[in-house]
Amino acid sequence: MTAEILIKFARKGIILSPEAYDLIKNSKNPINLSSEIIVKLKSGNYAKDMVPVDVSTIMKMEGLNLEMKSPVKDEKPKVEARPPIKTKPIETKAPENKQTGIEIEKPKVEEKPKEEPKPKINPGYASEHVVKIEDAEVSKEVEVKYKRNLTESKVNFDKFKVIKDTSNKSYTSGEIGNLIEYFQNRYKKLSGILEKRPELRTWQKINEITENQTDLNLIVMITDIRSTKNGHYLIEVEDDTGSMPILVSKDNDELIRAARNLMRDEVIGVIAQKRAGQSENQLAICQNLIDPDVPRKDRKEVDFGTVFTSDIHIGSSTFLEDAFVRFTKWLNGDYGSEEQREMANNVKYMIIGGDIVDGIGVYPNQDKELAIKDITAQYDEAARLVGDIRSDIKIIITPGNHDASRVAEPQPAVPEKYAKSLYKLNNVEFLSNPSTVSLDGLEVLIYHGRGIDDMVMGSNDFSHERNDLVMKEFLRKRHLAPLYGERTPLASELEDHLVIDSAPDVLHTGHVHINTYANYKGIHCINSGTFQTQTEFQKIYNIVPTPAEVPIIDVGGIYKQLKFID
Ligand code: D5M
Ligand code: FE
Ligand code: ZN
DSSP states (O other): OOOHHHOOOHTTTTEEEEEHHHHHTTSSSSHHHHHHHHHHHTTOOOSSOOOEEEEEHHHHHHTTTOOOOSSSSSSOSOOOOOOTTTSSSOSSOOOOOTTTSSOOOOOOOOOOOOOOOOOOOOSOOGGGGGGEEOOOOOOOOOOOOOHHHHHHHOOOOHHHHHEEEEEETOHHHOOHHHHHHHHHHHHHHHHHHHTTTTGGTTTBBGGGOOOTTTEEEEEEEEEEEOOOTTSSSSEEOSSSOEEEEEEEEOOOOHHHHHHHHHOTOOOOEEEEEEOOSSSTSSSSEEEEOOOOOOOOOOOOOOOOOEEEEEOOOTTBBOOOOOHHHHHHHHTTSSSSOOHHHHHHTTTTEEEESSSSHHHOOTTTTTGGGGGGOOHHHHHHHHHHHTTTTTHHHHHHHHEHHHHSSSSSSSSSSTTTTTOOHHHHHHEEEOOOSEEEEEETEEEEEEEEHHHHHHHHHHHHHHTTTTTHHHEEEEETTBOOOTTTSSSSSSSOSSSSSTOOOOOOOOOEEOOSOOOOEEEEEEEEEEEOOBHHHHHHHHTTTTTTOTTEEEEEEEETEEEEEOOOOO
């Protein structure tokens, strides 16, 4: 916990006075309070370099949740510290079992920002691909194939495959042993990927290092990262046989840059040197850091279109129903220029990557912004709107943090009991978050995207706007939530389902409400934005959404972004 708080601040270039640290440590929820303070500092006029914070700075911050721990009963921290992957389970306390029933997310920061959001030009935004769907007259004779309830679909979906769906694969019994197995599994999967890298062909375990050896090739999990007084990084690493410290020297620019984005709990290859005669696990000097990374992929030349959506937030008073109806009309061939209707006619798949509804009780005072205050009624409304889409488009629905699934990831598919009316539509598939599908050979990894929040909080190099950079980092790290249990509650499973087992053709995320596009080694990295305007909660975080823009991988495997709003 101590290290966690200090690292959190250190990463943001904030120095705490010992008194300020004590104040935070003794608060009821130190990790949340730390996040609140960091957010406040980031939205204020503070210098980018080291910011000193003492008790009076904290006291001056309005609206902080500064509740102190009661002296009798200590509050259990939200996330248990990760046990070393080599230890055997002993009498440690079991982590919360997250899989029973629906959980409502804990209240988050409630304060207003001091500054108005500034309009920015976002280089991750795919402006050159944007096509405005025109408000063209469509003649009544236009042929609408397979309109719902009119004609039955004859489209062949034989080549559609679910590659990975974790909905029914929650084995966790909530024992600490599972948490160890979870991390051992993460290590095993990622070391399996790393050991194929030529630089790591001769890798060894920490306990195999001999006294006279100088060159070390290791595959390790990061336990701790600290910057030293002299500007070096000291990384504590472990494998299933032992642990040791590695120094990244400030004099190696390239390595220091790579080390900036290292995250606790990620698995990497380390090439390092130690002095001969120095005992096995003494400090070694880092020569190279190797990410698991993805191989380059060739573009799949598909003969159909796929539309990517997420964060529709049906039930919210800020849901853009008109724009969404324009989108469904376009899909049905009832809207847009002739060429645009032709594009719609080729669409075979539609993905809804989470937050189809706004849910209830997701953040404080959300009910004030709800048009529909009942979760089942929200899914009924979703079924009405989505049910209007022609029935020969296969619709894949995965949950987000606003849906009626457990909040811990991986999230099982939205349960039928809340979404009966959606389940009645025969062209809808419900899958987990994350999940992987093959759309007639086009492999799509769907992930709602809470891991993006963690990466934004965990590194100065990332922001919500440039979530395209975060998606690339996910692919390099081969993991969708590298920072265990920061903001993304992870269920302790026997298998780490957030490891990117195989390189997809498309990585589809949402959650952030900001459309971005990047192509990383031939992989389309797509964030599908939202159909919701800015909420009060997003104002706090200065998140300016890009609503009603729908990315499409069109015939030929070409990326475009369709705009349904002026
Ligand atoms: O997320 C909507 C937006 O709010 C998205 O840009 C992420 C941001 N968000 C959501 N939760 C958090 C937390 N806990 N910290 C920081 N930013 C957050 P939605 O899931 O639709 O509410
Ligand atoms: Fe959302
Ligand atoms: Zn979300």
